[in-house]
Structure formats: C-alpha cells, structure tokens
Amino acid sequence: MATVTVSLPLPSLPEGWLAEKDFKPIGKITKDGAIARTIEPIGPHFLAHARRARHKRTFSEDDRIQAQERAKNVEENDDGDISETEDPMMLQREAKDWKTQDHYKVLGLSKYRWKATEEQIKRAHRKKVLKHHPDKKAAAGRTEDDQFFKCIQKATEVLLDPVKRRQFDSVDEEADVEPPTKKQLQKGNFYKLWGSVFKSEGRFSKNHPVPTFGDDKSTKEDVENFYNFWYNFDSWRTFEYLDEDVPDDNENRDQKRHVERKNANARKKKKAEDNARLRKMLDDCSAGDERIKRFRQEANAAKNKKKLEREAAEKKAAEDAKAKKEAEEKAAKEAEEKAKLDREAGKKAKEAAKNAVKKNKRVLRGSVKDANYFVSGDASPATIDAVLGDVELIQAKIDPDEIAALAGKLNGLKVADEIKTVWTEEAQRLVGAGKVKEAELKAFKA
C-alpha cells in the first residue's frame, strides 16, 4: 500500500501534555463496529493475505520472508549454471568435424547433458553467441575466425531439434555410466553404484516413470517391478548418428543405395548389441543383488514353515481321530456289556418271578385243597371241579404281585372258613373291578 501524504498539518502539543513514553492509550475500537464479511479470494493482495493468515505471519514478517524469497529467485536466475570453463582444444575445433564434437560441452552444458531443458539450451546458446560472435572477433582484429561459432550453431541446431537430439543422445557416451567392476563392488555401495547406472540407462526408456533401483530396504514387489521393467525394456536408442555419410550425388545411385543398406544393417547390428549389453548388465546386476537372494531365502523359509505347519496339523488331526475312535469303541463296548448284564438280570428276575408265581399258585391251589374244597367229608368231583375252576379263573385274572399278596394272606391259614372268606373277598374285589363276572364264579359267590 502506497503511503498517502496529507496536506493539513498536525496540531502542536498542548502545554503540560505528559504521558509515559509519550503515548497515551485512551479508547478502543468500538467492538460492535466490526462486521465479519467475506473477502473475495482473488488477486495478488488476497493471496498475500491468505499466506499471512495461513502461516500466521504479521505484515512485517511476511514482507521479510517474501523479500528473502525474491532474493533467492534472483540468484537462481543467474546463469552461473551454464558457465563452464572452455577447453582451449575445443575452441580450435573445425566446424566440419561436427559429427565428433560434444554438443553439450560446446554449449557449456556438460554437467546437464540429456537432462538439459530446452530453455537451458537456448540460454546457453545465447550466452555463447554473445561471446564468440565472429563480429566481435573481427573487432579484436581476428578476421575469418568463425570456426567455433559455427560449432556453436551446429550444436544448437542438433540439440534444439528433438529428433536430432535423440540421435545424438543415443550415442552420447559421456552420459553413460559404466557398470561397476567387482573390485568397486567389494567396497560396498552396491545400490548406489548400480542405481546410477540404471538411472543413466533409463534415459532411453520409452515408458515413464522408470522404476528406481531402490536400496536395501526396497520391498520385494519393488525389486520385482524393477527387474521386470528392465528385462522388458523398451528403448528409443537409435544409432543413426553413427551412419556413414550417404553420397549426395544423383549420378551414382547404386553406390548410394549400397551405403544406405550398409547403414541400416549397421544400425540393426548396433541395436542388437546394445540390447545384448543391457541384458548382460542386468544379469550381472541381478546375480550380485543381495535382495533377490534374501527374498528367495525368505520365500523358502516361508514355504518350509508352511510345510512344517501342515505336517504338524496333519499329525494332530490323525491323533485326534484315533483318540476319538478309541473313545467311541470303549463306549460301545461298555454299552454292550451293560446291556448283556441287564439282559441276564432280567432273565433271572423273570425266572424268579415265574417260580414265585408257580409257587404262589401252588399255595392257592393247596389252600383250597387244605380246606377240603370247603366241604366236610369227601368232596364230590363236581365241587372240586367248581372250586378249582374258580381258583384257576381268579389266578388268570390277577397279576403275579396280587397272586403273591393273595398267597401271603392264605399262607398259614388252616381254617376252611377263613380260607373261603379270603377267596370270596378276592373274588368280590375282582367282580367289583369288573375283571370277573359274577356268573362265571361257581364256588366263591358272595
């Protein structure tokens, strides 16, 4: 914000005005005098406001930081990066030998090479032109000294044409990083050394991004990715730059075609050689790559671990099955034995009951016999038959327990009347229960 100048003067200090440090705070901004509004987020001044607000800077802090950043920018814009010392041998070069010249070095860009941007090339060219223009040399008294200037023009022509630049970059050996020797690798630095080789080799890739070599801590996936990428490397490298010059006269067409064919074959051969070189390099590298060994070991360990686990699991399952089977067998056996015992016990009990019933029946029959069939003197066969018929009838109608109870009652009784009473009671009980009909009874009627 520009400082505004006002024309009307300030008042003089009244007599006797005193304040601590000459400053007397009196009021405050009226609070309700502040309304929250939305600033439109647009324009450079808003961006400055946003920067201050987001970084919580005050005006003066922000001014200082911005000033520092601007100062830094100026430094970066300085062309110091493309000022290299010029080799006196290079300055003596003839323009016609342009095929063998190092274009990047001519422009002073040898530390950038294929990484140099078009902008850098243009700036470097301009700088060199300003220095080596033939008119300037002429002014210094050296006429016809334009060879290096032509070299500069040729270098710029090649480097600013994307096709020609690729052709040159393809054969720019200065940019190659030699694969490390065994001796170098012994000192360690495996990842750094190979990493820089692949970084430089990656400039020929048609596909981007080129995976990095990584380091000791790279994951298995990254490493596999890396080797897959490189074993399937798609390169734009061409060797046209090394072609023999094709004669340009129209008269000797056969010669021209011969040279062209020769060039095409040479290119093909070089390309094949280059591919083979890359493949060998990869084989060398992967052979020495500790990570691959480690991953293999880890994979093996994992596989073994799995196998052991599987075996243990199988064994345990077998044991479990066996134990279960045994338990089942034991249980079955026990159950069988128990059933057998039960059966035998049942048989015995049955027999005993049968015997008891037989015995009781005998008691019942005996009781009527003892009572002389409830008649005095010799009983007529009809009476015997009637009494025994009733006994049989009652016996058939009552169950063994009742037989036993009846036998209990009758046991020990000798008097015929008492015996008869017991029988009659029994007969009546049965008649009452509806098991025997009154009419069926002959002797034990009430």
Add this chain to the structure above:
Amino acid sequence: MSAPKPAPGDRTVIGITFGNSNSSIACTNDDKAEVIANEDGDRQIPTILSYVDGEEYYGQQAKNFLVRNPKNTVAYFRDFLGKDFKSIDPTHNHASAHPEDANDTVAFTLKDKAGEDDAPSTLSVAEISTRYLRRLVTSASEYLGKKVTSAVITVPTNFTDKQKAALIAAAADANLEVLQLVSEPVAAVLAYDARPEAEIKDKIVVVADLGGTRSDVAVVASRGGMYTILATAHDYEFAGAALDKILVDHFAKEFMKRNAGVDPRENARSLAKLKLESESAKKALSIGANASFSVESMAEGIDFASTINRLRYETIGRTVFEGFTRLVESVIKKAGLDVLDVDEVILSGGTSHTPRIAANLKAIFPGSTTILAPSTSATAINPSELQARGAALQASLIQEYESEDIDQSTHAAVTTVPHITNAIGAVSVSESGEEVFVPIVPPETAVPARRTVIVPAPKNGGDVLVKIVEGNTHIKVTKPEPKANGDSKAAKVEDAGDSDSDFSDDEEEEEEKREKVWKIGATLAEAGIRGVKAGSKVEVSINVNADLSVTVTTREVGAKGGVRGTLSA
C-alpha cells in the same frame, strides 16, 4: 469422470467467462491478460450450440443457425446449470430449443446425429455445458499451441453452491480442471487493478455488469487490493435483450408502415432474422451515430432496409436506460452508502458499450467518481473482456499452487474476517483552526490491515500531538439560500458543488449542495512527538490486528525512534 488434477508445473491455464449469452476465453502473456479470439475471430463467443446433420457448431456460427435451425440450436443455457426445472426462466429460449423437465433437471432434445432414422437425443444441460466448454478449451488450446488443462471460471455472485458444483462437474467432464471460481464483478475489478499503471488505493467500486439476459450490479470495497462485496443486485428485466426487443419492435413497425398487414414478428423465422439484425444494429449504435438495418426476405419474400440514428434509439430505449440507472442507485442504497462514497464505477458486460448508459451514470455520480466505460474514459478496457481478463490473471497467479493450497486459501476460515465499520484516522488542523479528520484506515477495511500516512508538522516545528480517533461520514445537505442573502455560502456552493449540480431531483426546485463530511468520533489514543524540526513531516502508521487490537507508530520522517503504542482489543 473425476476431475483431472495436473501437477502445478504441467498446467496450462486460461480464464473463462462462461456467460448466459456470450463467453470469453483469456490467457496471460508476460503478466498481461489477453482475450483469445476463437477460430472465427470472435472474442465474444455466443454461448450457443447448434447441430446440423450431426455436425456440431458453436459460437457465432451456431447463432446464425437460430434462423434456419432453431429446433436443434440451444442457447441461453448457462443459468439452467445446477437448477431444477421448476425454478428456471425459459423466456429467452423461445426462439431456440426448449428446455424440458428430465427428472427435475433441465434437458434439451436435439437431433445431434447425422442419420435420418436416429432419434433425437435428450441432453442434460450439464452435457450441453460440457460440450460447449470443450469447444472453448479446444479454441484456447489451438491458440496457445498447448493443451489447456486448467481454468479459472467466473460466475455471478448469486450462483448457488449447487450451481457451482454442477459447473465444476461439467468442466471436469470436458477434461478441464477448475482451479477456482471467482465472482464476476470482482474479476472485473481485478482486470482494472492489474494494469501496470494502476495504483492500489482504498476505494469503493460499483461494478455494473450489464449482460444480454441479466444485469448484475455489485458494490465492492477495494481495500489495499483486497475486495469485499458489500451489496449486490440482480435484474432480469433491464438487460441487452430488452434493448434488442425495442429495436425489433421499432423495425417491425417500420416494416409494417411500408407493407401493411405483414407483421414480421408473427413468423418465427422472420422474427429470428429481425432479432439478429437488431442486435447488430444495437452494437453499431454503440460505436457510431447511425446504424443501417437490412434484411433480405424479411417476411413473405419482401426485402427490408432502414437506418436508425443514436438519438432515436436513445429516445425509444429511455425506459430501459433509466432502469439501469435505478438499478445502480438501488444497490448503492442497499450497501448503506451514498453516491458520494463511490470512487469508481466499472461498466462491464456487452451492453455497457452503450454510451447513453455511461452518460446517465455520470449524471448521478459526483464529478470525483470515475466512470470506467469506453465512451467516458479513453483508457477503459473493453467491458466485454473485463471478466475473462480478471479470470486469466487470477489463473496465472494461482497456477503454481497445489489444488489443496488453493482450497485452503479460499477456505472460509481465511476469507471471512472482521471488517471495521468506523474509519480510524488522525486529527489535523485546518487553516481556520478547526479540527479535521484525516482518514488513515477507511471503513469496511478487512483486518488485519496496515496503513501509513504522512502528515506535515506545524510550520514552526516543536512538539506535535498525534491524536488517533475513530471517524465516520455523513452527508451534509446544504440548501442554498436566496442569492442576495450571503455571498460566502454561494461561493462555497460554487467551488465544491459543481460536481453535484446534475444531481438534484428532489422536491425543491432549488439546487441543494450535498457533500461528504467526516465526523470525529471517539478518541483512541494520543501520542506526542517532541522536538520536530520546522517544516518537517510526521509519519503515522496504524496496524489493526486480527483481534482488533491497534498498534500505532508515529515518528518524524527521517528521524530514528518514534513513539509506538498498542491498544488492546
């Protein structure tokens, strides 16, 4: 499709004004904004798409198809974006494809394929916008020779979040990253403020954006290059289309005078021809004093040619022109300001070329107000290009930012800040010995703010009192007394009031004098500077911090030290 997110270094940015009637694209060249002409050579590209035999046309070519192929031509669709069918105003689409209700969004049915049997397709307004934006981006890419990846797009201030989201989505479908949406009036202010000769001042700016189908006016407080919109007004009656309508009616009547009983407005095709030609006559009248009007086979095979002069045009268009003036006045009132508070009026939008509008506005504002329109200021920028330029400038400013950075910077936490309502200033003495308020921080300034003024010390030097006070303005209205009564007052009217002489339509016949007067409010602080040299000056800096505390620094210019104090919030 998700929005493309190119890395900041890979962006190619442009500014786009996507208007309801016309659109513009602009780029920056060495920090200077430049509006791009499309392949037809148009800088204002009609926002129209037309399909003829499966071929897509846009811009002026599509506009010409409004006559012969109105059913497959879609125009005035920008305002439908992100709206439901119920809330749109389809008035202007009468002579082109009609909007339809499609699941509560707006769609158009167009035959956009070549085959005879292909059924017409129903295209949502989002799809239409995408196709149109794609054409704009293609034009810009062809001009720049690089694929345009990102853009800043201007939107009206009353665009809802839903409309903004719909616009961003439509742009994303056109493979365009929207860096930011900026509001149209502020883009116009930025276009002026970004000129190298522009000085960043504290000012109140009225931006009158008079377009084809709508007029939007905004009052913007420009404080140290930061802009705050104080009030806006939108009008859909007084716009370029209303002026076209007046000319259409005028020429239709002229035609009927010569050919009784044939009304060209009855026939759709005749009406379309009449409209197109009326619009070009209107444009011609903004430049010259006369315009010719000629249409072959206007109606029933009768050719028609006529002329119109500017005076006639201004007479028949008076109601519309006055409508613009009233609109501007109403929004100033809405902002709680007076015409005397306005420092600058920026006329933007195609209709602003009309000289009468600028002249009318000049009449209501005092002479101290700058009216930036082509007819009143030689240095004015083409009003049709303002917004696109502003958008392009903003795009170039933020193209290096990560999109997260842009989001964070435009977040409400950063943009919403307190603005002081009372001015803060120092007290000086006038020649007559009265205390006079010298504004240092004007009202409506966003805090934190920092301002510095240089005030002369008393002539004899010595000890100086710097009294920091609040202040505000009021409009002092002086009714001139009969002339015989006092020469001094009359003289006063003369020297300060001639700027206001045009403005006096109150009930009295006499002219009254209106002036803006600063009133001294509460005292905030006093500082004493001792031993100031005679004829020296004093620098007073005021920092209003974000918490509304104030830091005052005063010192004699060129001297060391000085007095510094802080007022707590």
